[in-house]
Amino acid sequence: xxxxxxxxxxxxxxxxxxxxxxxxxxxxxxxxxxxxxxxxxxxxxxxxxxxxxxxxxxxxxxxxxxxxxxxxxxxxxxxxxxxxxxxxxxxxxxxxxxxxxxxxxxxxxxxxxxxxxxxxxxxxxxxxxxxxxxxxxxxxxxxxxxxxxxxxxxxxxxxxxxxxxxxxxxxxxxxxxxxxxxxxxxxxxxxxxxxxxxxxxxxxxxxxx
Numbered sequence: 001x002x003x004x005x006x007x008x009x010x011x012x013x014x015x016x017x018x019x020x021x022x023x024x025x026x027x028x029x030x031x032x033x034x035x036x037x038x039x040x041x042x043x044x045x046x047x048x049x050x051x052x053x054x055x056x057x058x059x060x061x062x063x064x065x066x067x068x069x070x071x072x073x074x075x076x077x078x079x080x081x082x083x084x085x086x087x088x089x090x091x092x093x094x095x096x097x098x099x100x101x102x103x104x105x106x107x108x109x110x111x112x113x114x115x116x117x118x119x120x121x122x123x124x125x126x127x128x129x130x131x132x133x134x135x136x137x138x139x140x141x142x143x144x145x146x147x148x149x150x151x152x153x154x155x156x157x158x159x160x161x162x163x164x165x166x167x168x169x170x171x172x173x174x175x176x177x178x179x180x181x182x183x184x185x186x187x188x189x190x191x192x193x194x195x196x197x198x199x200x201x202x203x204x205x206x207x208x209x
Contacts, residue, residue, distance in 0.1 A: 001103070001105050001168050001170060003168065003170045004176075006175050006176050007170050007171060007172045007173075007175065007176075008169075008170065009102070009104075009169035009170055009171040010169070014169075014171070014204075015104055015167060015169045016044065018074060018076045018102055018103075018104050018169065019042075019044055019074050019104055019106075020044070021076065022074050022075055022076045023041045023042055023043065023074070023130075024039055024040070024041050025039070025040060025041070025042045025050075025052075025072040025073060025074050025106075026038070026039050026072070026073040026075070027039075027040055027042075027052075027060070027070050027071070027072050027073075027110075028070065028071045028072075028073065029060075029063070029064045029068065029069075029070040029071070029110075031063040031064060032063065033063060036059075036060065036063060036064075038054065038058065038060050040052045040053075040054060041126060041130075042072060042074075042162075043125055043126050043129055045125070045161065047163075048163065048164045049108075049161045049162060049163055049164065050072060050106060050108065050161065050162040050164065051121075051122050051125055051126065051159075051160075051161055052122065052126070052159070052160055052161075052162075053119065053122045053123065053126075053157045053158060053159045053160065054157065054158055054160070055156060055157060055158075056155070056156050056157055056158055057156075058158075061112045061158045061160070064110060064112075066110075066111060066112065067109045067110070067111060068109065068110060069107055069108065069109055069110075069165065070107075070108065070109075070110045070162060071105060071106070071107055072105075072106040072107075072108070072162060073103065073104070073105055073106075074103065074104040074105075074106070075101070075102075075103050076101065076102030076103060076104070076200070077101070077102055077194070077196045077197040077200050078099060078100060078101035078102070078194075078197060079099070079100050079101075079189045079192070079194035079197035079198070080097065080099055080192070080194075081097065081098045081099065081100050081174065081185050081188065081189065082097055082188060082192075083095035083096060083097060084188070085181075085184045085185045085187065085188030085189070086177070086180075086181040086184050086185070087180045087181060087184045088178070088180060088181055095181075098172075099172075100172050100173055100174060100185070100189070100197055100201070101170070101172050101197075102169075102170065102171045102172070102173070102200065103169070103170050104167065104168070104169045104170075105167070105168045105169070106162070106164055106166075106167050107164070107165050107166040107167070107168075108162040108163050108164040108165045108166075109162065109163045109165065110160055110161070110162050110163075111160060111161050111162075111163070112158050112159070112160045113158070113159040113160060113161065114158060114159075116154060118159045119154045119157055119158070119159045120142070120154060121159070122157075122159035122160075123142060123154065123157070123159075124142055127140065127141075127142065128141075171200075171204065173200060173201045173204055174201060175204075175206055182201070182205070182206065185201065186198045186201050186202055189201070
């Protein structure tokens with residue numbers, strides 16, 4: 001991934017927050033059938049791992065070799081930035097359109113897990129994380145489903161863990177713009193319905209802006 005120095009995201013807390021806020025990763029791998037890509041929700045686990053699961057019918061676990069390096073791409077907020085957003089445009093017109101975004105690339109070796117204990121752990125951890133966020137005290141639990149039904153569902157998946165080897169992150173948030181244009185970009189993004197991207201910029205406002 002191309003990352004200019006001023007857009008290089010190195011804050012571990014920001015990277016973790018991006019992964020947590022945008023858990024649906026695109027997992028890319030080179031296989032005997034060429035490149036494959038699967039969109040799978042992942043959860044940061046202990047010991048520098050990512051936890052997930054796929055359907056047993058998904059050939060991903062048959063095509064990717066055990067321990068093979070894969071790339072998990074987490075895409076955060078994004079938004080088109082028009083030159084018209086910049087207050088300095090009428091002064092010199094030296095602006096062009098761009099696209100602000102945040103993204104995290106995680107490289108690591110993948111290990112598939114077919115035993116029931118690993119599958120229960122993967123489903124339990126993922127659902128607990130998302131259910132608590134959505135439903136709070138009323139969060140759905142695996143125990144809410146009939147035991148035979150849950151057994152059937154678990155039989156239809158394969159769990160996996162990705163041991164993280166390298167992480168690259170990018171926050172392209174107009175950090176290279178002077179203060180008036182930075183604030184103009186925030187206002188323009190808000191006006192065009194990209195409130196989340198505008199909020200990300202406002203939260204990460206450079207000291208001189």
